[in-house]
Structure formats: C-alpha cells, structure tokens
C-alpha cells in the first residue's frame with residue numbers, strides 16, 4: 150500500500166491504522182486510511198470489503214465501545230467473536246448503517262424510524278387547533294400505540310374484522326354435508342359440527358341457499374354453544390330415532406358457529422397455517438369509529454393547517470413540507486381565535502415546524518420525498534430504509550464518529566446520486582469519518598480515499614491492492630475496479646434483438662400507477678428504469694407478477710410474513726388486466742432479493758438441493774452403511790445426527806442484559822452442528838461439517854467426479870458465488886447473494902423457453918465485473934427463448950438491454966407514467982426522461 154504521507158491529494162487530520170487483519174479471507178493485511186474523509190472500499194463480491202469494513206473496523210469499534218460501557222457485558226465477551234486483527238489504532242466510535250439482511254421483524258413506520266412522528270405529535274399537542282372547550286391533550290394521545298390515543302373500537306388498528314355469509318359460504322349451491330360452510334374446520338372438526346347440526350334437527354342435505362334465512366344466520370353467527378349428543382355415521386333419520394330412544398351417544402359435542410370458530414381460531418391459534426386459513430374468511434373494513442385513522446375522536450379533532458394528524462401523516466413528505474413551510478417564518482397564521490387566546494402557540498408552532506421542515510429537507514435531499522410518515526418499513530426496499538437511517542443520522546449532530554455504510558447507492562437512480570453524495574459530505578463536514586462499501590462508479594469517483602480489495606473473491610482475494618486517492622488506482626494493473634473507473638466509458642454498439650411479440654397490460658392501478666397501459670416485448674431483455682419511487686416495482690414486481698401468475702393459474706407463493714397480519718396495510722386500490730401476449734408464456738419465475746430462508750437452518754446447499762446429493766454420498770460410504778446411517782442422519786435438522794446442545798444450529802444465543810443478544814459458537818460441537826458419531830463418517834477424508842465449510846470453489850474441485858453436484862456448483866460459480874461457503878446460513882447472506890442463488894437454482898434446471906423472468910435490481914451488491922457475469926447469464930436465458938424483465942439503475946445494464954421502459958418522470962404522485970419506451974438509443978433521445986442523459990453518456 151501507498152504511504153499516505155506521500156499523498157499529494159489532501160491533508161488529512163488523522164489516520165486509522167490496521168495491522169495484521171485476518172478476518173475471513175483477509176491475508177494478514179496492514180492498512181492506513183484517513184479519518185474525517187470519505188473512504189470507499191471497492192473490489193469484486195467476496196473479495197473481502199465487508200470483512201474489512203464491517204467485520205474488522207466496525208466490529209472492533211463496537212467491541213471497544215461495549216467494553217467501555219458495560220463491565221457486565223465484558224465478562225461475556227470471551228464468547229463473542231473478536232475480529233482477527235493484531236492492532237487497530239486511531240479508530241473512532243462507529244455507527245453501522247448496513248443493508249438490512251432479511252426483512253425487518255420490528256413493526257415500524259417512516260415516522261418512527263426517523264423520529265419525526267414524535268415531533269409531529271408535539272406539534273399537534275402544543276400548537277394544534279383545538280375545538281372550543283376541549284382541553285389540551287398530551288403528545289402521547291396522538292399515537293395509536295398508546296392507551297390514551299388508540300381508538301377504543303378498533304384498539305388502534307384502524308380496521309375491524311368481520312365475517313359475512315358470503316365470505317364463509319362461498320358456494321351456496323352446496324349442502325352442509327357437501328361443506329357449504331367453507332370456514333368450518335376441515336376433516337374431523339367439520340364433520341363433528343355437521344353431526345351436531347343433524348342432532349339439533351337442521352337439514353344438512355338441502356342446498357344452503359334454500360335453507361331458511363333464520364337457520365342460516367344461527368348456524369353462521371350464533372354465540373350460543375349448545376352441547377348435543379353425537380351419533381357419527383347415522384343418517385338424519387337414524388339420529389332422530391336414536392334421540393327418541395335416548396340411545397347412548399358416541400360422545401357429547403359442542404357446537405360453535407362458523408363466526409365463533411373463525412374469530413376464536415384467529416385469536417388463539419399458534420399455528421400460522423391455521424391463522425392464514427381462517428383469515429381467508431375474514432373481511433376487513435375501515436373502523437367506523439375512526440375511519441381507519443386509529444385514534445380516538447378527541448385526538449382527531451385537533452387540527453393543524455386544517456389537517457388532523459393522520460391526514461398529515463399520510464401525505465408525501467414533499468407535500469407535508471410545503472404545508473409546514475409557511476409556519477416556519479410566520480407567514481401562515483394560526484387560527485386567529487387561538488392566537489388571541491394563546492399567543493405563545495404561534496411561537497411554539499414556529500419552533501417545531503422549523504425543526505420538522507429542516508429534518509424533512511434531509512429526506513427530500515436523499516430522494517425520499519415520496520414517502521409518507523405512515524408508510525410501514527416492511528414495505529420499503531433495503532436501500533430506502535438505509536437512506537432513512539442515514540437521514541436520521543444527518544440530523545443527530547453526532548461528530549467524531551465513523552459511519553460504516555454498505556452500498557448506500559442501492560436503489561438510487563443516477564439523478565439521485567448527487568444528493569446522496571451531498572448527504573455524505575454533510576456528515577463529513579460535521580466532523581465524522583465515512584467508510585463506505587460501494588460499487589457505484591459515481592460514488593467511487595468522489596471518494597477522498599480508495600481501498601481496493603482483491604484481486605478476486607474468497608481465497609483469491611483478501612489483499613489490499615491499493616489504498617490512496619482515487620487517481621492513483623489507475624496504475625494498479627491487478628485491480629478489477631480500475632478498468633471500469635478509468636476505462637472506455639461508452640459500450641460497443643450492439644443491435645437490439647427484435648421482440649417476438651408483446652405482453653400487453655391495461656388498466657393498471659396500484660400505488661402511484663393509475664389506469665396505466667404498458668407493453669413488455671417478448672423474447673428479449675427489457676430494463677425498466679426511473680427514479681426511486683417512480684413506480685417501477687409497483688408495475689413490474691407487483692402488478693406484472695400478479696397478473697401473469699393469475700393467468701397461468703399459479704397461486705402466488707404466500708408471503709411468509711412474520712409481522713402480525715392484522716397490521717399489514719392492504720394495497721388501497723388495485724386493478725389491471727392482460728390484453729395480449731399470454732399465449733407464449735408458459736412459466737413465470739421471479740428472482741427477488743428476499744432471503745432464501747429466515748433461520749440459520751437454511752443455507753445455499755439446502756436451498757439449491759445440492760445438499761441432498763451430498764448427504765446421499767455420505768450415506769453410501771462403507772462406515773455409514775455398516776452403522777446403518779441413512780441420508781437423514783447427515784441433516785442438521787434431524788435429531789439423530791445433529792448436535793443436541795444447539796439443535797444443529799452451531800450457535801447458541803447469549804442474552805446480554807440491556808444489550809441485544811449475541812450468538813456465540815456452540816460450546817459442544819464448536820459450530821460443527823453435528824454430534825461426534827456423525828462426524829466420524831468421512832467421505833474422501835472429509836466429514837459432513839467439513840463439506841459445509843467448503844467454499845463453492847473448493848467444493849467444485851472436491852466433487853469433480855460427481856456430475857450432479859459438480860454441475861450445480863458450476864452454475865453457482867458462473868453467477869459469481871464461488872466464494873460462498875456451502876453451509877453459510879441464509880441469515881448471513883445479502884439480498885443480492887440470495888437473488889443470485891435463486892437465479893443459479895433456476896439456471897440449473899433444464900431450459901424449456903417460454904418463461905418470463907422478473908428481477909428487481911439484480912446488480913445490487915455486484916462489482917461491475919460481476920455485473921458482466923450476471924448479464925451473460927441473463928442473455929443466455931433470452932437466447933434460449935425466454936423473456937427477461939429487470940428493474941435496474943445501472944446504466945451499463947440498461948444500455949446493454951434490448952428494450953427500455955422508463956417510468957416517471959418523478960417519484961410518487963409525480964411519477965407513475967411511462968415517460969419513454971423503446972430501444973436504449975430511442976429512450977436516450979427522449980427529452981422528458983430523467984434517465985436519458987445518463988443513458989446517453991454510455992451510447993456512442
């Protein structure tokens with residue numbers, strides 16, 4: 150590495166020095182990087198950027214911080230992983246803003262993450278317009294999550310749930326015996342209810358719709374729970390005779406109306422499947438008391454600028470700011486009555502709105518003005534969430550901190566990148582340091598200092614190829630980053646493929662899309678572009694996916710949600726239909742960035758199916774056969790083979806008082822996940838835990854003679870995942886890695902053509918060199934007769950596609966239209982497109 154004191158670029162105030170870093174694949178490296186600067190870490194995926202920035206620098210800062218604050222925690226630290234490094238000097242305390250791995254489990258909203266909601270509540274409490282005679286209410290009473298604030302009818306949920314005859318009896322031509330009451334339990338539970346009805350004298354063999362309304366209402370809605378003798382297997386006549394004869398019944402059954410069953414199950418079951426099943430029969434409507442606003446009437450009666458607090462919280466931040474601005478300089482007057490009665494209110498309003506507007510401005514600068522305070526964070530993309538957190542930090546007035554960020558440009562259109570750079574600049578000016586892992590060339594160019602890690606991934610990486618001001622990287626011939634940073638900007642001209650037909654949508658209404666028409670060319674590679682929030686995902690990942698799936702009769706995979714289904718906000722208005730083109734689509738594959746599993750029990754080997762073959766190999770070894778170990782024995786999810794102390798997780802959770810719990814390696818198996826007997830079985834001198842510890846690259850040579858395994862591993866390498874370990878838990882994988890694993894799993898299958906592939910920002914987390922590999926794979930899919938549609942911000946990918954659909958022009962209400970559609974050259978020439986200027990730069 151270059152000696153920083155020779156640097157001609159800038160005079161830095163101080164340096165962080167690292168000696169002997171060996172975390173993960175790092176090769177005992179030494180490094181000196183400036184403080185109070187924007188330091189960008191570059192390199193191909195798996196080269197070791199994160200191991201250095203997060204695994205070493207951030208982890209060490211965190212460890213020192215915890216050690217300094219909690220002597221109690223210190224005692225537990227020997228169980229916590231300490232970064233493999235000899236020494237780090239000059240390291241300030243660190244704050245990490247990492248891309249969310251997996252979906253956030255905590256329920257929160259834009260307002261709570263940014264803490265803006267607290268300020269807005271304060272504004273309403275202290276400076277709102279109260280109806281005459283109403284006394285002032287505390288800020289908490291403007292939150293639906295408090296007893297003081299929650300609407301008493303819906304308990305702050307905003308929705309009430311009900312069941313109707315139509316929802317519980319979808320087909321009223323059926324008889325009760327034919328299961329007209331779909332909402333009742335299946336199997337025995339439903340039969341039991343039917344038999345009780347027979348005993349009670351109801352007709353179970355007449356079509357539902359012909360039964361008297363009084364009977365139908367009782368069966369569906371009664372709160373009574375009569376207990377009745379049950380004679381299973383008897384006809385109604387036999388049952389009546391048995392009753393008359395007072396024949397001993399089989400048992401006494403308790404009746405439960407369909408509504409009672411649905412609500413009782415929903416409220417009490419522990420099984421998500423049961424919950425989901427009964428939920429199908431529930432209809433939700435806005436609470437009539439609060440109109441879905443979740444607050445009690447007294448809170449909603451307080452207005453500011455004519456809006457109640459919920460109305461204000463539902464506006465895009467951009468609109469909210471423009472409403473508040475007149476109050477910041479006193480140009481807007483409060484209600485005159487208020488002003489005479491409480492002159493201090495005007496001053497309070499001014500103070501709070503000034504603070505609010507200044508904070509909102511940061512969010513607007515980061516291109517997030519289309520969000521509303523009420524928007525729930527699980528519906529945000531990881532990039533949006535990271536920028537929200539960044540904005541919150543910008544306003545926290547911390548200084549002397551190092552912020553460690555993971556690809557803050559993810560999800561950002563090139564036209565928004567400048568704002569991001571300004572935000573980073575702001576943090577730096579306030580006296581902070583920035584360590585950023587990034588692939589976006591515009592950001593890399595703006596760095597004060599570059600650290601290029603590589604040259605390749607895993608074992609073939611982990612070295613510092615360069616550390617210094619950006620321009621010096623040009624001299625480094627081993628760098629994979631230099632050619633993209635300093636090379637030819639434009640791409641060689643190529644002739645776009647001709648569409649083989651068109652998939653046409655009409656009447657598309659979703660989020661900010663209103664009655665939109667869209668046409669996707671078939672048999673080619675299409676990119677969908679537009680600023681963040683313009684409506685790309687609404688169009689592609691939501692509407693297109695749903696309509697095509699519905700046409701194909703695929704049930705959409707139910708979202709595995711961990712959030713309480715009651716709190717999910719349903720899409721308001723949705724519409725759209727396919728008018729042409731479905732005849733040539735036989736299959737739909739969505740390759741998204743959702744995790745491949747939510748627990749450390751799933752990993753790449755299990756997800757791709759590769760592990761099944763591996764387990765069979767182990768079961769076929771002489772020792773396994775002699776001991777009668779089957780393939781199940783080699784699964785860490787099955788009791789017989791796994792370590793019982795950690796139940797096959799390899800980790801145990803350590804609870805820390807006042808601090809988030811940490812995972813520590815299992816003291817019994819030391820992370821191997823299996824019991825000792827299982828580990829005695831060797832296949833070519835490796836036990837099953839050794840295999841899970843291999844990288845894809847290593848396994849690729851190890852399993853050379855096993856064609857099925859070898860093939861699966863080849864595909865994983867082709868999508869740039871050669872550096873991942875087979876057993877790396879799903880929870881440790883980034884969204885981009887999960888997406889590439891899904892893509893590889895798909896590529897491994899035989900290609901039949903006529904498949905529509907949909908990908909949302911597949912280049913996230915990818916170095917330009919990896920992007921090329923990914924593009925080659927996607928182009929192979931197209932050449933095999935498939936259609937690929939990709940939401941994308943990387944202009945190199947857009948320039949290389951056959952067709953571009955540009956959504957916009959702006960975000961939220963200012964977007965939602967198709968601004969331009971055509972070949973890259975055609976879209977680059979569009980005067981209205983915000984994408985055009987950036988695309989033009991790449992085309993000759």
Ligand code: ADP
Nearest residue numbers: 173174194195196197198199200607872873874
């Ligand atoms: P980058 O950030 O450049 O994509 P990483 O630092 O994430 O690269 O990974 C560098 C190497 O370290 C890779 O070979 C990767 O498989 C390995 N690695 C990453 N995380 C872990 C982990 N938790 N345990 C062991 N190895 C890991």
Ligand code: ADP
Nearest residue numbers: 519528660661680681682683684685686687961
């Ligand atoms: P893009 O993919 O171009 O970034 P999106 O389709 O995600 O844009 O968003 C378009 C608009 O729809 C934005 O105003 C966004 O806030 C809104 N939106 C997107 N998803 C949801 C949702 N689940 N609930 C409410 N609004 C949403």
Ligand code: ZN
Nearest residue numbers: 300303436439
């Ligand atoms: Zn209510």
Ligand code: ZN
Nearest residue numbers: 792795815818
């Ligand atoms: Zn264990």
